Amino acid sequence: MKLANTPITHHTFNGHPFYLKRDDLLHPEFSGNKARKFMALLEDDYPNVTTLIGYGSPQANSLYSLAALAKLKGWQLEFYVDHIPSWLKQNPVGNYQASLELGAKIIEVRQLPSALHPSDYIQQIRKPDDQCLFVEEGGRSPIAERGIKQLAQEIIDWKSSHSISALTVALPSGTGTTALYLTKHLTPHNINVITCACVGGKEYLTQQFDGLHEPLHPVILTTAEKAKHQFGKLYSLDYQIWQALKRQTGVEFDLLYDPYMWQCLQQWRVENPNKPLLYIHQGGLLGNVSMAKRYKRKIEA
Template identity: 65%
Template sequence: MKLADTPVTQHHFSNIPFYLKRDDQLHPQFSGNKARKFMALLENDYCEITTLIGYGSVQANSLYSMAALASLKGWQLEFYVDRIPSWLQQQPNGNYQAALELGAKIIAVADSKLHPSDYINNIRQPNQECLVVPEGGRCGLAEYGVTQLAKEILQWAQPITDKEIVVALPSGTGTTALFLHKTLSKHGIEVVTCACVGGKEYLKAQFEQLGESNHPTILELEDKHHFGKLYQQDYRIWQQLNQEANVEFELLYDPMMWRCLINWYPKNQHKQLIYIHQGGLLGNASMLPRYQRKYGD
């Protein structure tokens, strides 16, 4: 199965004209930046592997993507989390529910007092039939699929000769932004991102751990932005973005990136922006009710 060549559509938001790379349309279950990161696992043969092992948040986009990948490959997914709230066990939703429906085993390790990655290494002790993927897909394995995405952007950009092209996307671990930059910078295309988790210095450290010293441009907000915290401005941006662009965006990462782009655009109006849709829409099923309870509709 080859997943590639997603469409590029044209939109406006807050007086910013932009193109949108629709990676949310890669596959009904296996889409977005996680699908690009895990593309090598999908396309290559791993005859000895029977179990895929990951870890992270109980509502992580990577949980659902890995569950979909395991289902497509005929593997069992074991996904280790710190804890599973009792209310979520009673009323599953979002990525957690979708992963369960695909047969994932989601295992809480809080009683062991170990971080999930330490639990995997010290207690689970994977054998040669197991494939362990770092949190969020932050590993060199991701370069294969992200490079394919970069090649698609280059092909799309060929007819555009009158403007500088800038590719924008938010970052968690920054893996997708980093490997996009590695390819696109050679062709004079800038990649801009923002640090949704941990701040600018944390994101730079993630880049360096992947062995790359040449990094994409990191945009910042004036005020500190805490990952997972509910911000009324994020909620409003998300609502307006969905309405004006007529496309649903992800609620955890995209609003911060667009807040940065609104500040960035006045000095960069001569450039052509293309935004990478990261998928992750199932996460809205858990984030949106939190916003509605705090701020209303």
């Protein structure tokens, strides 16, 4: 299976044209930016590995992607989380449900005697051996560069074939790994990368960039509002933008990350009305199931 050459489509949002890189269409189970980050793990041989180990949220996109990867490779996934909400245990949905169906073992660290953070539990108690492959939260690792470099090359080839002299690539960031490696490989080709901090603020995202020791960083956009956009919190404007995107483009976007990036882009467009823009759709649609239910409960309350 090769992860490459997803289509690029043309759309308009709020009167502004843009191109859309459809990485949500990479593979029915293994798609989006996590598939790009974990491409090296899919392609390389690990003859001694039987267990894949990760950690994060029980609704993380990385959980589902790692579960799909483990299934494709014939491995067992152990995914460590701090806790699983009781409502989710009773009514599994989204990434959590799909990962269980793929055979993932989702381990609730809070229920164990150690009371450690999942990453500390893995390192101090689980202690992965040579039959285990450990992946940092969200795929924040140099192993991600190979798949993201390939994504960058697809964008470079498309830009050249369409005779576009300068291009701006936009995508939201969690750990910022995808945006950082795209910047490294796209900047020499007159392609700028812009992003926003969806987890923590601008300072946190810059720290994540620094941790991967790359000199070139993408531009981090923010909105005019002084209050920080808190990850996972419900914002009426996010839901409205998400609905408007689907209505105007015919494409479903991620409800957790994409709306804030589009808020930032609307302000960016004021100063850059004519710059060609390529937005990267990074998948994450399974997470919309639980997020949309949360929004509906809020709206109906």
